Amino acid sequence: MSCEEFRRRALSAEVNEDFSDWMAHQGACPLCAAWERRHQETEDVLAQTLLIEPPRELVARLAQIPEMHAQTRISPRRAVNSGVFDVAVLFFVGLGLTGVIGVVYAALAGVTLPWLDNTTEALNLIMSTGLVSYAQGLAIIATRALATLVLAGLALAQLEPRGIVMRRQR
Amino acid sequence: MAEPSSELVRRAQGGDSVALSQIITLQQSYVYSIAFSVMRHPEDAADLTQEAFLRLCNVIGSYRGETKFTTWLYRLVVNLGLDELRRRGRSKEGTLDDGLVDPPDFDPLVDPETTLNRQETAVRVRAALNELPTAYRVALTLYYFRELRYDEIATVLNLPLNTVKAHIRRGRIALLQRLSTPKTQETP
Numbered sequence: 001m002s003c004e005e006f007r008r009r010a011l012s013a014e015v016n017e018d019f020s021d022w023m024a025h026q027g028a029c030p031l032c033a034a035w036e037r038r039h040q041e042t043e044d045v046l047a048q049t050l051l052i053e054p055p056r057e058l059v060a061r062l063a064q065i066p067e068m069h070a071q072t073r074i075s076p077r078r079a080v081n082s083g084v085f086d087v088a089v090l091f092f093v094g095l096g097l098t099g100v101i102g103v104v105y106a107a108l109a110g111v112t113l114p115w116l117d118n119t120t121e122a123l124n125l126i127m128s129t130g131l132v133s134y135a136q137g138l139a140i141i142a143t144r145a146l147a148t149l150v151l152a153g154l155a156l157a158q159l160e161p162r163g164i165v166m167r168r169q170r
Numbered sequence: 171m172a173e174p175s176s177e178l179v180r181r182a183q184g185g186d187s188v189a190l191s192q193i194i195t196l197q198q199s200y201v202y203s204i205a206f207s208v209m210r211h212p213e214d215a216a217d218l219t220q221e222a223f224l225r226l227c228n229v230i231g232s233y234r235g236e237t238k239f240t241t242w243l244y245r246l247v248v249n250l251g252l253d254e255l256r257r258r259g260r261s262k263e264g265t266l267d268d269g270l271v272d273p274p275d276f277d278p279l280v281d282p283e284t285t286l287n288r289q290e291t292a293v294r295v296r297a298a299l300n301e302l303p304t305a306y307r308v309a310l311t312l313y314y315f316r317e318l319r320y321d322e323i324a325t326v327l328n329l330p331l332n333t334v335k336a337h338i339r340r341g342r343i344a345l346l347q348r349l350s351t352p353k354t355q356e357t358p
Contacts, residue, residue, distance in 0.1 A: 065223050
């Protein structure tokens with residue numbers, strides 16, 4: 001083995017490779033043996049240099065993470081209870097709104113219903129029936145989408161960890 | 171490198187904040203070192219380290235033990251870092267396998283430098299590392315932890331084994347050449 005080959009292999013060697021000829025050259029060539037000693041010292045310096053201790057301020061921030069995570073973590077039971085509570089709130093809010101709307105509707109029925117009848121009749125005369133039913137369908141879809149968004153927002157508000165974001169502001 | 175015990179990981183998965191805290195303490199130097207090698211800036215590395223541990227708390231339940239825990243964790247860190255680089259538009263740095271060129275041919279005259287004091291050497295090593303492509307830098311960082319096998323480094327970097335071996339070999343040669351001084355009198 002030449003000295004160049006010895007040094008090449010020193011830089012690309014794998015643990016499970018056969019080192020017998022490489023070791024033989026190291027034993028026979030004092031220059032390469034000295035080179036390898038310096039190489040190993042450099043390797044040690046590299047290993048020590050590449051493992052960097054995090055700054056103290058970061059260590060302090062990291063130390064807070066488990067506790068904050070524990071506080072924001074939702075236990076399965078709490079999640080179920082929370083979900084039941086949300087549904088109940090939504091139900092009663094819906095019930096209340098229906099009642100209020102009903103009262104308002106009843107109060108205005110004498111005025112509103114004839115006006116609505118006239119308007120619908122006029123619309124049917126002016127526009128095609130298909131267009132009116134399309135508009136009705138669109139309104140129903142929009143209402144459902146809005147309700148879905150509200151429910152999804154409530155669900156996300158339960159899942160999102162609060163207070164754990166403490167990144168440095170740029 | 172302290173590989174957390176499976177019991178410690180299991181407790182952390184169950185929401186034990188003490189276990190999570192122990193894992194963070196065990197791994198913070200390694201995670202910060204990887205983050206530093208990806209981001210090349212102390213404050214960015216600190217942010218990435220924190221982001222990685224926050225993410226770890228949220229996804230540790232999905233760790234199934236197919237690889238070593240540290241391999242899984244380091245992959246999380248590397249992916250978060252590369253995503254951040256891509257998000258910032260540093261797409262060339264945000265990849266580990268494109269655009270790499272061979273370092274100059276290995277020169278057997280170069281000699282590892284050992285005469286500098288440790289502090290000075292550390293500064294030189296970091297400066298030399300920062301000149302290397304991200305792929306070499308991250309691969310070398312993982313390699314010099316001296317606890318990961320080549321196949322584990324390949325798993326962390328999501329690269330083929332031979333690519334990782336090439337990255338490490340080329341990275342070591344490039345780094346050595348930057349840290350070396352010719353000493354012709356010892357030329358064989």
